[in-house]
Amino acid sequence: MRLSRYFLPVLKETPSDAEIVSHQLMLRAGMIKQQAAGIYSWLPLGHRVLKKIEQIVREEQDRAGAIELLMPTIQSADLWRESGRYDDYGDEMLRITDRHDRELLFGPTNEEMITEIFRSYCKSYKDLPKMLYHIQWKFRDERRPRFGVMRGREFLMKDTYSFDVDEEAARRSYNRMFVAYLNTFSRLGLKAVPMKADTGPIGGDLSHEFIVLAETGESEVFCHADLVEMGAPGLDVDFDGDLQPLVDQRTALYAATEEMHQPDEFAAVPKDRQLSARGIEVGHIFYFGTKYSEPMKALVQHQDGQPRPVHMGSYGVGVSRLLGAIIEAHHDEKGCIWPESVAPFGVGIINMRVGDEACDVASEAAYAALVEAGLDPLYDDTDNRAGAKFATADLIGLPYQIVIGPRGLKEGKIELKVRRTGETHEMSPEDAVSRLAERAFADD
RNA sequence: CGGGGCGUGGCGCAGUCUGGUAGCGCAUUCGCUUUGGGAGCGAAGGGUCGCAAGUUCGAAUCUUGCCGCCCCGACCA
Structure with a gap:
């Protein structure tokens, strides 16, 4: 998935009505x-x-x-009268009537x-x-x-x-x-x-x-x-x-x-x-x-x-x-730091400099390879600044991030970052893809 | 259900006590400069101040009623 086409409304500030x-x-x-x-x-x-x-x-x-x-979510009140729970369940049960005044309820169980x-x-x-x-x-x-x-x-x-x-x-x-x-x-x-x-x-x-x-x-x-x-x-x-x-x-x-x-x-x-x-x-x-x-x-x-x-x-x-x-x-x-088994995407790709040809080419190649490997990548191809991209990637908590920037690409290297530990490893794009692929298959 | 608190641009808030043309930060749009951990400058757009009634020359602000949401307690995947 390309982030530029995705629907990901992240908030910088914490909404006041959320406590935990x-x-x-x-x-x-x-x-x-x-x-x-x-x-x-x-x-x-x-x-x-x-x-x-x-x-x-x-x-x-x-x-x-x-x-x-x-x-179904909607159930008949009569069914609940058979067990005696229609009256016992109390106000926690949402009771509904249909157009014929038949008594229904939204099932609590x-x-x-x-x-x-x-x-x-x-x-x-x-x-x-x-x-x-x-x-x-x-x-x-x-x-x-x-x-x-x-x-x-x-x-x-x-x-x-x-x-x-x-x-x-x-x-x-x-x-x-x-x-x-x-x-x-x-x-x-x-x-x-x-x-x-x-x-x-x-x-x-x-x-x-x-x-x-x-x-x-x-x-x-x-x-x-x-x-x-x-x-x-x-x-x-x-x-x-x-x-x-x-x-x-x-x-x-x-x-x-x-x-x-x-x-x-x-x-x-x-x-x-x-x-x-x-x-x-x-x-x-x-x-x-x-x-x-x-x-x-x-x-x-x-x-x-x-x-x-x-x-x-x-x-x-x-x-x-x-x-x-x-x-x-x-x-x-x-x-968030998702366990790999439930992470919304397997890996994030951060293109540090969208518009820079080397970065774009390397990012597209990594994206294609990771899709091919079944790793379900989220490619940040937006023109946000590096800091904002890192913050978003950390916030949504994908287990791995691949960081592709001009600095590393001069030596043919990208960074593979592990969200849980925060540690980063420099390696070639090919190595990053194959390492991630091995991990994913091992997990299944 | 008892107790407490809050409703003001998308988000976070100030203004309410003491009534007088609705403000700040972030976000958004445009321009320029930037570009490896939430950039800078300039400009712009966006709000029936939860709803209703009342008091008043005038209500975000005062009064009453209603609605919504959050927190603490007793109950629950």
């Missing part, structure tokens, strides 16, 4: 534009990152055996609808297990939206629903998502810690929140420090095998959010391993048994011929919130 760094940087880097409280347009740069995150989430769901579908879909087609235990998911916009009319996309009213969520014959089988589905989430967040460059969460009226130990540690997190969390450094299981996990040991390894160590915190248990963690911090909830998984299948009559016939309600779980990832979380985890005073 991720919100400030998203506005400054021209990623989002607020349209109302908690409602945002996704400008081209932000949209690119959002789609990359969405794709990684999708790939890991698929790998874990979940099946993608797509349900999809348990009812997926249960309705399941029961329409699945009648036998032989249809189980099943895991279905979609990635769709949700609306929750929050009392107080804040922090940009971290707590928007409209947000993009990946929600998976599992259907199993009994609790034991449901636990296996739960474990699949548990492991899939660890891998997902790891690919996104995040250290997410699973923490015991409130299971509500169902009880048991089958609910976890996945928390990214960050200063600006909304919740107070307590955990064993080893959990933060514990790597993800890895993409070669056999999801059909026994995942329980992987889960146990992580749930054995203390980790809890404020509402589940047990100070006496936490005290048993070695002093130098006790970590209390703030965190951002990026995922939440739970098993809820027959809470919806029973009232909504999602029954399957067992081997003995008796119909029984299926055991369900649901598993959510806040896709749009993840953008904020990633920036909170990866930034410096100059701007």
Whole structure:
């Protein structure tokens, strides 16, 4: 992409209504534009990152055996009356009537609808297990939206629903998502810690929140420090095998959010391993048994011929919130520092002197070569001054920058700058392209 | 939902207390000079001062009502 043809409205000054760094940087880097409280347009740069995150989430769901579908944003009130939640949900649910005065709502979540879909087609235990998911916009009319996309009213969520014959089988589905989430967040460059969460009226130990540690997190969390450094299981996990040991390894160590915190248990963690911090909830998984299948009559016939309600779980990832979380985890005073897996462009090319023939020729050649190599470059071919170009490149946080100027070109050299460390390496344009190409392919 | 704050060119702000022809910086457009970390000089364009009613000879400024947005707390992907 050529910057001169792109749509990248960067701001030099920080808008006054943004409090936390991720919100400030998203506005400054021209990623989002607020349209109302908690409602945002996704400008081209932000949209690119959002789609990359969405794709990684999708790939890991698929790998874990979940099946993608797509349900509508608008739902019928009648469906929610079946589960009893139409009245329970309260003011957070945006209620709408159509021209025929039919009662509709903008979906805050999809348990009812997926249960309705399941029961329409699945009648036998032989249809189980099943895991279905979609990635769709949700609306929750929050009392107080804040922090940009971290707590928007409209947000993009990946929600998976599992259907199993009994609790034991449901636990296996739960474990699949548990492991899939660890891998997902790891690919996104995040250290997410699973923490015991409130299971509500169902009880048991089958609910976890996945928390990214960050200063600006909304919740107070307590955990064993080893959990933060514990790597993800890895993409070669056999999801059909026994995942329980992987889960146990992580749930054995203390980790809890404020509402589940047990100070006496936490005290048993070695002093130098006790970590209390703030965190951002990026995922939440739970098993809820027959809470919806029973009232909504999602029954399957067992081997003995008796119909029984299926055991369900649901598993959510806040896709749009993840953008904020990633920036909170990866930034410096100059701007964003994207992990390569989600960077809006793979590399930036900075032509220091547009109009200078040597610079133009070298920049065009590098651009063509990087496009050819599949590195998705953003070529700054504008006639801005060097300082402004550097500032923009650092702000939008591409992992690499290739700097092409008259000074270096005299010796046939360009600079390859690594955004994360700030270090620069002089080399020939050809070397820069091949080095970048190797890195990119290694990453995939 | 309780408490606090803010709405003035695209962005950041001053002016409001004490009513009298709407200003600054950045950005934008044009010209010249510049050109390796957000350039300099000169010129130009752009604002129903959130909306409505009221007080007044006169309202960004005072009064009332409404709307919007932000922050702090209780709840949530």
